Amino acid sequence: MNILTANDLATGDVIWWTGNGWSRHVEDAVDVGEKGTEIAQAEVAARRANEAYVLEAAIVDGTVRPAHIKERIRALGPTVRLDLSLKPADPGIGNWVI
Amino acid sequence: MYAYDQYDQAIVDARVAEFRDQTARRLAGQLTEAQFRPLRLMNGLYLQLHAYMLRVAVPYGTLSGRQMRMLAHIARKYDRDYGHFTTRQNIQYNWIKLSDAPDILADLASVEMHAIQTSGNCIRNISSDQYAGVAADEVADPRPLAELLRQWSSFHPEFSYLPRKFKIAVIATREDRAAMRLHDIGIELVKKDGVIGARVFVGGGMGRTPMIAPEIRDFVPFEEVVSYLEACLRVYNRHGRRDNKYKARIKILVHEMGKEEYTRQVEEEFLQMKALGIDPPIAELERIAAHFAPPAYKQGLSDEIDRSDPDFALWVDTQVKPHKQPGYAIVNISLKPVGGIPGDASSAQIDLIADLAERYSFDELRVTHAQNIVLAHVKKADLHAVWTALDEAGLGAANLDLIGDIIACPGLDYCSLANARSIPVAQKIQARFADAGRQKDLGELKLKISGCINACGHHHAGNIGILGVDRKGVENYQLLLGGSGADDVALGQITGPGFDEDGIVDAVEKATQVYLDNREAGERFVDTYRRIGMKPFKDVLYA
Amino acid sequence: MLEFFTLREDQTATEAPTVTIEAFDGQTNATVVRIEAGEDARALLPHLDRLRLIEVNFPVFGDGRGYSAARILREAGYAGELRATGDVLVDQIGAMVRCGFDSFAPDQPLDPIALKAALSRFPHRYQKAADAAQPVWALRHG
Numbered sequence: 070m071n072i073l074t075a076n077d078l079a080t081g082d083v084i085w086w087t088g089n090g091w092s093r094h095v096e097d098a099v100d101v102g103e104k105g106t107e108i109a110q111a112e113v114a115a116r117r118a119n120e121a122y123v124l125e126a127a128i129v130d131g132t133v134r135p136a137h138i139k140e141r142i143r144a145l146g147p148t149v150r151l152d153l154s155l156k157p158a159d160p161g162i163g164n165w166v167i
Numbered sequence: 168m169y170a171y172d173q174y175d176q177a178i179v180d181a182r183v184a185e186f187r188d189q190t191a192r193r194l195a196g197q198l199t200e201a202q203f204r205p206l207r208l209m210n211g212l213y214l215q216l217h218a219y220m221l222r223v224a225v226p227y228g229t230l231s232g233r234q235m236r237m238l239a240h241i242a243r244k245y246d247r248d249y250g251h252f253t254t255r256q257n258i259q260y261n262w263i264k265l266s267d268a269p270d271i272l273a274d275l276a277s278v279e280m281h282a283i284q285t286s287g288n289c290i291r292n293i294s295s296d297q298y299a300g301v302a303a304d305e306v307a308d309p310r311p312l313a314e315l316l317r318q319w320s321s322f323h324p325e326f327s328y329l330p331r332k333f334k335i336a337v338i339a340t341r342e343d344r345a346a347m348r349l350h351d352i353g354i355e356l357v358k359k360d361g362v363i364g365a366r367v368f369v370g371g372g373m374g375r376t377p378m379i380a381p382e383i384r385d386f387v388p389f390e391e392v393v394s395y396l397e398a399c400l401r402v403y404n405r406h407g408r409r410d411n412k413y414k415a416r417i418k419i420l421v422h423e424m425g426k427e428e429y430t431r432q433v434e435e436e437f438l439q440m441k442a443l444g445i446d447p448p449i450a451e452l453e454r455i456a457a458h459f460a461p462p463a464y465k466q467g468l469s470d471e472i473d474r475s476d477p478d479f480a481l482w483v484d485t486q487v488k489p490h491k492q493p494g495y496a497i498v499n500i501s502l503k504p505v506g507g508i509p510g511d512a513s514s515a516q517i518d519l520i521a522d523l524a525e526r527y528s529f530d531e532l533r534v535t536h537a538q539n540i541v542l543a544h545v546k547k548a549d550l551h552a553v554w555t556a557l558d559e560a561g562l563g564a565a566n567l568d569l570i571g572d573i574i575a576c577p578g579l580d581y582c583s584l585a586n587a588r589s590i591p592v593a594q595k596i597q598a599r600f601a602d603a604g605r606q607k608d609l610g611e612l613k614l615k616i617s618g619c620i621n622a623c624g625h626h627h628a629g630n631i632g633i634l635g636v637d638r639k640g641v642e643n644y645q646l647l648l649g650g651s652g653a654d655d656v657a658l659g660q661i662t663g664p665g666f667d668e669d670g671i672v673d674a675v676e677k678a679t680q681v682y683l684d685n686r687e688a689g690e691r692f693v694d695t696y697r698r699i700g701m702k703p704f705k706d707v708l709y710a
Numbered sequence: 711m712l713e714f715f716t717l718r719e720d721q722t723a724t725e726a727p728t729v730t731i732e733a734f735d736g737q738t739n740a741t742v743v744r745i746e747a748g749e750d751a752r753a754l755l756p757h758l759d760r761l762r763l764i765e766v767n768f769p770v771f772g773d774g775r776g777y778s779a780a781r782i783l784r785e786a787g788y789a790g791e792l793r794a795t796g797d798v799l800v801d802q803i804g805a806m807v808r809c810g811f812d813s814f815a816p817d818q819p820l821d822p823i824a825l826k827a828a829l830s831r832f833p834h835r836y837q838k839a840a841d842a843a844q845p846v847w848a849l850r851h852g
Contacts, residue, residue, distance in 0.1 A: 076214055076218070076219075078193075078194065078265065079194060079264065079265055079266040080218075080264045080265070080266065081214065081217075081218035081219035081262075081263065081264055081265060082218065083216075083217060083218070113200070116194075116196055119200060119214070120200065120214055136640075137640060138579065138640075138642065139216070139579055139583070139585070142216065142579060142580060142588075143216050143217065143583075146217065147217070147580035147581055147590075148580055148588065148591065149508055149580050149588075149590045149591060149594070150508075150580075153247055153262075172850070174834045174846040174849065174850070175846075177833050177834055178832060178833075178834050178836065178846075181831055181832045181833060182832075184831070185831050185832075188824075188827060189801065192824070197821070197824075198801075202771070202799060202801070205771075205772060206801055288772065288774075318836045318846070318847075319836060319837055321836050322805070322832070322835070322836065323836075323837055324777060324804075324805035324806075324808035324809050324837070324839050325774075325777045325778055325781050325805075325809055325839065326774070326777075327774065327777075327805055328771070328772055328773065328774025328777065328802075329774060330774075401778055404774055404775060404777070404778050405748075405775055405778050409773060409775075439785070440785075443785060443838070444838065445837065445838040445839075447845070447847040448847065448851055450851045451847040451850060451851060454850065454851075
């Protein structure tokens with residue numbers, strides 16, 4: 070599947086397209102099919118997102134998992150500072166990235 | 168150290184107001200991202216893998232305690248309580264909001280700091296020797312010239328839209344502690360017929376195509392350095408490639424044009440530029456130099472150090488260097504504790520270092536390009552107190568220039584340009600070689616890790632270098648041997664096929680074993696490599 | 711919004727030169743010329759007395775070659791109109807003025823309020839360039 074990510078313009082937060090808005094959590098990302106670029110252009114023009122791009126992902130164990138390790142790190146946070154990740158309390162979260 | 172006068176302060180304040188206005192216009196949609204990007208980059212603000220990242224300038228690596236405290240304050244107030252000291256003597260913060268950036272710049276301006284030109288296709292932070300002003304072998308303190316050039320390069324109207332970034336280093340010793348030959352322009356202060364001037368090297372750099380800068384001119388008197396550099400920059404601005412981002416640095420221009428032709432064009436331009444009256448008078452350099460007068464050292468102090476505490480003695484042997492003033496020493500603070508992140512410091516640690524600088528080092532400290540900190544003027548009598556405080560704060564590692572003193576870029580954990588993570592590799596290597604005796608026995612071994620070909624970790628200049636690559640979506644690591652960023656400058660050679668994350672740690676260990684098996688008396692790792700060559704290493708690595 | 715802006719008092723016409731720099735290889739009576747990014751402004755040095763308008767094009771604002779072209783012309787004594795055209799944005803106008811440009815014909819019109827702010831933003835300058843501003847080191851040392 071293809072999903073869409075971007076940064077919030079004012080805060081820089083990493084965000085994922087949910088189908089009708091943006092979420093900070095990759096689990097909320099939806100398959101944009103071939104429409105990713107079109108959605109990105111509209112959202113960036115309206116300043117609801119910045120530097121949006123499409124990436125590959127798959128559903129793994131029932132949840133969205135970006136295909137490349139870079140976007141998994143983007144989704145979670147630095148693997149060397151899991152205390153700063155989006156899920157600091159989850160002890161297995163480092164394995165999800167790698 | 169330098170203190171702003173009314174003009175410096177007015178300029179930096181105007182810059183803050185300008186960026187506040189530009190940010191407001193971006194948020195209101197009056198500027199597109201493409202139009203805003205170079206403007207924010209010229210204020211050090213990147214959009215990175217997790218958030219905006221702000222790179223704050225530490226001009227030629229020198230800071231006061233008050234300024235260091237502001238860096239801690241910024242980490243606490245606007246970021247996640249830590250900062251990262253970089254391979255260009257700057258500090259960067261990884262979790263910045265664009266909406267906060269103007270206020271952060273205003274806070275910095277209140278203590279004579281800024282983030283001017285720490286990114287963008289312009290002249291970047293001018294770096295220097297971390298032992299400037301206290302090294303016995305220096306011709307003069309290089310920092311007054313670095314400050315003069317900082318001012319000259321700030322908002323230079325002709326050179327703000329260069330083909331690519333431009334990095335300058337200024338040193339004043341034959342021993343190169345700033346990787347000067349690997350800069351776009353490297354300057355070594357030298358004495359000729361009793362007069363001090365600049366020996367100029369142009370066209371060095373790392374990245375995809377590492378090159379060592381050739382000498383372009385053996386001597387430029389102080390009074391002509393600015394017009395000479397303008398000539399160097401103008402030739403680059405006019406003729407540097409703009410068709411291909413990976414061929415746009417001045418090293419490519421000097422290489423493709425040839426050193427002789429580049430020199431000829433610079434001399435031609437210089438001849439007409441030095442008649443334009445653009446060089447500041449020598450009085451301006453003298454005005455700046457007055458800020459760098461040696462501190463009020465106490466005379467007649469003892470050179471005795473009580474070495475009865477073995478941990479303290481180990482730290483002294485590794486981290487403390489001789490000072491030209493009797494009774495004083497240079498203290499190196501390691502930001503590479505085992506299990507830590509190379510170059511990172513918490514706000515509490517930053518505050519502690521600020522305190523130590525104020526109490527024990529005439530309120531001045533330096534950031535090194537190896538991502539460590541220097542307290543340049545510590546009384547030998549105070550060393551134990553300094554060490555005790557550092558040790559309590561997790562800053563007491565004794566690994567300067569040893570295998571544990573790893574230079575590492577942030578890598579894929581932080582950087583959207585990266586192909587592989589660098590910090591976990593650094594941590595695993597540190598853990599493997601954690602034993603102090605083993606590190607000491609290996610001796611000087613500069614290990615440098617980059618997470619991608621852009622080489623921000625300076626892997627080409629490592630005695631052992633590691634380059635992270637993406638191999639079909641999986642992180643892979645290439646090993647290089649024999650590089651050096653010192654005056655015996657050399658580019659590392661790749662050993663062969665890459666390794667996975669555990670494999671590279673084993674490979675590093677095997678390489679050190681080859682060294683131990685073959686070394687002759689007094690040889691460092693890099694010396695043995697140069698004597699025996701790559702083959703013995705390859706044979707073991709790929710057996 | 712401003713489609714044309716000048717700092718010159720003698721400005722009356724707003725013509726757009728079509729004469730290119732190649733014309734000056736041979737004989738020409740042209741008094742106006744347009745330089746593209748990457749062309750050598752010094753080719754015009756023998757003709758500066760006759761020229762009253764030199765236009766320098768910025769194909770994209772990030773291509774900074776026009777700043778060098780402008781400054782070279784002013785250093786050689788050119789006193790006529792020096793115009794920046796193309797992808798000229800208000801945030802670069804200050805640097806352009808410092809390099810000697812005194813008129814601007816941007817592709818996108820300029821916001822006059824933003825322009826006024828940009829022109830008066832910096833009270834001091836660190837370097838001597840092609841404008842009349844005294845650099846800070848001259849103020850410090852009289």
